[in-house]
Structures are given as structure tokens and as C-alpha cells.
Amino acid sequence: MPSTPFERENKRSLPDSRTIGNYLATLDTLSPRARLVTLGTSAGGRPIQALLLSASPSFLQDLVGEPDKPTVMMLGSQHGNEPSGAEALQRLARELAAGEHPELMHRLNLVLVVLANPDGRDLSSRHNANDDNTNIDYVALQAGETRLLVEALHRFDPDLVFDAHESGIWKRVLTRELGWMTDVEAQFDMGNNPNIDGALRHYTESKLLPALIARVSAAGLAARRYRGEITSLDQAVSRGGLGITNLRNYAAMQGRVSILVENRLDNKSGRYATPRNIAERVRKQHLSMLTMLQLVADEAGSLLAVSRRARQRWVSADGDGRTLWMGVSFGANREQPEITLPLVRFADGHKVLRRFRNRDAIVTRKPVSLAAAYAVTRERERMARWLTSHHIAFETVTEPRELMADRLEITAVRMQPEARPGVRGKMLAEVMVTRSAVTLQRGDLLVPMDQRLAPLAALMLDPRSANALYQEEGWNWLQPGAFPVFPVVED
Ligand SMILES: [Zn+2]
Structure with a gap:
């Protein structure tokens, strides 16, 4: 060759x-x-x-x-x-x-x-x-x-x-x-x-x-x-x-x-x-x-x-096998509070081992259990294109349909500190969850959570997630009020 x-x-x-x-x-x-x-x-x-x-x-x-x-x-x-x-x-x-x-x-x-x-x-x-x-x-x-x-x-x-x-x-x-x-x-x-x-x-x-x-x-x-x-x-x-x-x-x-x-x-x-x-x-x-x-x-x-x-078939690391951690970040490692890293002096190449505070422990907020589906009720055509790009399957509702859901009410949105190594979530939405019957309208989307990519889809769709789509430019949906995407408990 x-x-x-x-x-x-x-x-x-x-x-x-x-x-x-x-x-x-x-x-x-x-x-x-x-x-x-x-x-x-x-x-x-x-x-x-x-x-x-x-x-x-x-x-x-x-x-x-x-x-x-x-x-x-x-x-x-x-x-x-x-x-x-x-x-x-x-x-x-x-x-x-x-x-x-x-x-x-x-x-x-x-x-x-x-x-x-x-x-x-x-x-x-x-x-x-x-x-x-x-x-x-x-x-x-x-x-x-x-x-x-x-x-x-x-x-x-x-x-x-x-x-x-x-x-x-x-x-x-x-x-x-x-x-x-x-x-x-x-x-x-x-x-x-x-x-x-x-x-x-x-x-x-x-x-x-x-x-x-x-x-x-x-x-x-x-x-x-x-x-x-x-x-x-x-x-x-x-x-x-x-x-x-x-x-x-x-x-x-x-x-x-x-x-x-x-x-x-x-x-x-x-x-x-x-x-x-x-x-x-x-x-x-x-x-x-x-x-x-x-x-x-x-x-x-x-x-x-x-x-x-x-x-x-995805199985979560903990809990009942369907457990998702929406908020994840790094925190202090109490078992190993410090580590040493090798450094070299720029001027003369002298090498040292230097101590650093170790924050490699993964900290999670309260977990949620993977729902039966997510309902999408806003910008549905744009969301459909986005789901398709990810190869996430969804169904388009053809006539009004009543379902039991966990309605998500955003009560506050807090900006996160600028520099948090390893984490990209810029905003934290405080969410109140209320179980109630909802009626989906014609054209709304239902994203089932019994598919291969369900955990990935949930982490991107749920406003409580540090990696929700709404953290990204052009998807600024995190505002106080009823959130237009929410988990469906049963069909
Ligand atoms: Zn690179």
C-alpha cells in the first residue's frame, strides 16, 4: 500500500x-x-x-x-x-x-x-x-x-x-x-x-x-x-x-x-x-x-x-431498572479528597507531583422512574423532525384522547453558576408534579418509552433534566407555567 x-x-x-x-x-x-x-x-x-x-x-x-x-x-x-x-x-x-x-x-x-x-x-x-x-x-x-x-x-x-x-x-x-x-x-x-x-x-x-x-x-x-x-x-x-x-x-x-x-x-x-x-x-x-x-x-x-x-434492553444501574437521574454533576470525593497529578516546569523541564482537590464523585438529584410515554404539545412539527433525526419513534395523535399524565409545572428557573466542570446545564427548572387526566389534541405527539432509545429520549425531553433540549440555543422553553412536554403514566 x-x-x-x-x-x-x-x-x-x-x-x-x-x-x-x-x-x-x-x-x-x-x-x-x-x-x-x-x-x-x-x-x-x-x-x-x-x-x-x-x-x-x-x-x-x-x-x-x-x-x-x-x-x-x-x-x-x-x-x-x-x-x-x-x-x-x-x-x-x-x-x-x-x-x-x-x-x-x-x-x-x-x-x-x-x-x-x-x-x-x-x-x-x-x-x-x-x-x-x-x-x-x-x-x-x-x-x-x-x-x-x-x-x-x-x-x-x-x-x-x-x-x-x-x-x-x-x-x-x-x-x-x-x-x-x-x-x-x-x-x-x-x-x-x-x-x-x-x-x-x-x-x-x-x-x-x-x-x-x-x-x-x-x-x-x-x-x-x-x-x-x-x-x-x-x-x-x-x-x-x-x-x-x-x-x-x-x-x-x-x-x-x-x-x-x-x-x-x-x-x-x-x-x-x-x-x-x-x-x-x-x-x-x-x-x-x-x-x-x-x-x-x-x-x-x-x-x-x-x-x-x-x-x-436498557437497564438502569440502580433502583428498579427503570430509574433515571435527571440532574447529575460532579462533587467532592470524600473517600479520596485529593489526588496528585504530574506537572513539568515550563522553564527547565523540572517535574513535580502536585496535589489537587478531587471532585470526581458523581452527584445526582432525586431520581425519577421512566414513564410510559412523553406527550409533546408545542411546536409539534419541529419536534417531530428533531425526534426523527435522533431515530426516536413517536406517534401522532389523530383524534382527542384522554390519558393519565404527570403534569409538570415550572415554578422557578434558576441560572446555574457559570463554571461547573463537566456539566452543561445552564438553567435549573424547579418543577411541581401533579398527576391528573389530560386530553391530548389532534397533532400532539406521543413518544413511547418502551423503545430502545427511551432513556436517551427521556433525558432530552424532560425539563427536569440537566441535558434537556431546552438547555440548547433556539429551544428556550424553560419559563414558569405548565410545561408543554410531560410524562404520560398510562395510555
Ligand atoms: Zn478535542
Whole structure:
């Protein structure tokens, strides 16, 4: 197989999106085990593609997963200013198409979204050509890029989603004012929202993620669980965000194992063999990806069992199996109030371990039990389109119908503090719940909660949820009074 465009440039400069697309088309032409599929077009008119790699002709032809092989979807460079992911995925694709790592091709079906944000690559921007941060758009689905990636999740139905990012270690306060940088190479996180299927979340947290961190460390790359952005010396630390607005938690709420890597994005002023250490960064990201795939191939049996069961029937981690925590945030960890993190002094490279307050305990407000359905009585056509984009099934009421419901009355709306690491809810609605009979009118929507995506739908539809749709721009419905979307108790 020919070298990747990045390798042809001696790993010194980054190819544009068109060059990457041409390279993927070459792999499709040269390898019977590769197939290039177009998922759609970016805001700036650039194609977004997935390269499928598999030893199974049926997977490549029909795009349908197989009973005994995990389907793994990997995304590179969703943030355009984090280029290593796309380059590492091209290298991985070249190796697999050339017959390297044969055990992976026999045990896995791969969907590589090599360049998830082509606008960002060509415009040297974190966001797309519309300045949308697609990375936090998974509830609102405002950007075309997010919608087409959600379509891809449904089309390929991956058992595992791997999202590759890079984290800058140079920070304005921590580095420029205080003279320190964090000193980590690879950080991994997972779908960590407490509403994820209990067995799936437990398997990922207690088995897969520790094994991945151990293997990557053993391969020579210091790895650990993600600790969030470190921007000053006196801050508290938590984990990656709990919100389902990001791909990691959104995919996990659909019943998929979901892993994030944040590799080190070296600072601009260092001296490296290649510009901003790009060759080394791609090597680290490739090592993280390859190690993950080897682990998933070894774990195929248990991973398949837990992820496919979660997609058939969600069971909450606690309570009666239908328990949802609408409000979630991070709080102080009383069992482990402090942790130490490695820092390196910017001026001379001196390394220290520094103590930080540990706020990685997940705090939940009072839980609710998953209702029989949700009724939607406002902007019904727009809501119908939005539900359809999420593949959430609903019924349109054709004649007036009386149902027992939990009417939700918003009594107050409080703005939340600006900076709360890991949480995106901007407003907190205080809600009074009253059980009563209601009459739905013709054209109202009923979203049944006995469907696969029910818990995801409830967390987005219920105004009590920290991740409700109404927290998003353009959906400013949180105002005192009777709320137009509410749980139905029985039909
Ligand atoms: Zn990122």
C-alpha cells in the first residue's frame, strides 16, 4: 500500500481534506478489504467519509454487522485543530489494507471516520465552516455534521465508538502566569453519565478502561484516566463531562461502549524534530488506537454480549431498572479528597507531583422512574423532525384522547453558576408534579418509552433534566407555567 500523504511529506506537513479523501479512495481501489462510503457533506461543502475495513465481504457489501464480530467505529479530528487523529487513522488504514495486524481484520469490522471535521482541517479551525462545535451538538443536532454522524451510528450500529482528541498542555494561567504544564501523554475516558445501561457502564469502567490504560502504559506511553482540563494550580479536578451533548455519552446512552482518548498536544514553543512535534503526536495516537483495537479483539466475546444486550434492553444501574437521574454533576470525593497529578516546569523541564482537590464523585438529584410515554404539545412539527433525526419513534395523535399524565409545572428557573466542570446545564427548572387526566389534541405527539432509545429520549425531553433540549440555543422553553412536554403514566 502507498504511504499516507503525511508520510510522503516526511511527517512535516499536514495534507488538506481533498488529499486525504484521494488517499482513502486509493485504499478502496487497491484493497478488496476496504470500502469508502460517503456519509454526507460538511457545512463548507466538503465530503465526510467512512473507510470500512473488514475481512468479511458481506460486511463491506451490506454494511450489516456480524453476530460474532464487534463493529468498531473510530473518529479522527472531530476538532479541526487536533490533527493527529486523522493522520493516525490513515496510517492504521494503510497497515490493515496491506495485511498487517491480521488478527484485527479477522476479529473486528471497522468503520473509520478518518476526518470527522474536514472544514476544520482546511480552515485550521476547531469548529466547522459555520463555527459550530459539533462535539457538543448531540442533543440539539444543529449542525449537519452531527446529524450525519448520528445517521452513521444508526447505519453501522457499532458496538464500540472511539473518539480521538488531543489536549493542549500549554494554558494561559497555568503556563504563562504560573510557569507549569501538565505532564501526561495519553488520557482515556468513557461514557460516564450515570444513566448509561448499568452493566455496560460497569464493564467499561471496571474492566475495559483499566485494561486499556495498563496496556498502553506497558507499550511505553504513560496513560491514565482523563482528569479534565488543568488550567491553574488551585483548581479542583474531575473527569470528562457527564453531559449527553457529547458523542462519548450520546453513543453510550444508545448502548455502545464508548471510549475517548486525549493525547498530548505539545506546546508551540518547544523544540522538536518535526513542527510542533507532529510526527511524535501521530505515533502516540496510533499506538493508543492500535492498542485499543487489540484489546477489543481479545475482549470480543464479553464486549459483544454486554453492548448488544444493552442495545436490546436498557437497564438502569440502580433502583428498579427503570430509574433515571435527571440532574447529575460532579462533587467532592470524600473517600479520596485529593489526588496528585504530574506537572513539568515550563522553564527547565523540572517535574513535580502536585496535589489537587478531587471532585470526581458523581452527584445526582432525586431520581425519577421512566414513564410510559412523553406527550409533546408545542411546536409539534419541529419536534417531530428533531425526534426523527435522533431515530426516536413517536406517534401522532389523530383524534382527542384522554390519558393519565404527570403534569409538570415550572415554578422557578434558576441560572446555574457559570463554571461547573463537566456539566452543561445552564438553567435549573424547579418543577411541581401533579398527576391528573389530560386530553391530548389532534397533532400532539406521543413518544413511547418502551423503545430502545427511551432513556436517551427521556433525558432530552424532560425539563427536569440537566441535558434537556431546552438547555440548547433556539429551544428556550424553560419559563414558569405548565410545561408543554410531560410524562404520560398510562395510555
Ligand atoms: Zn478535542
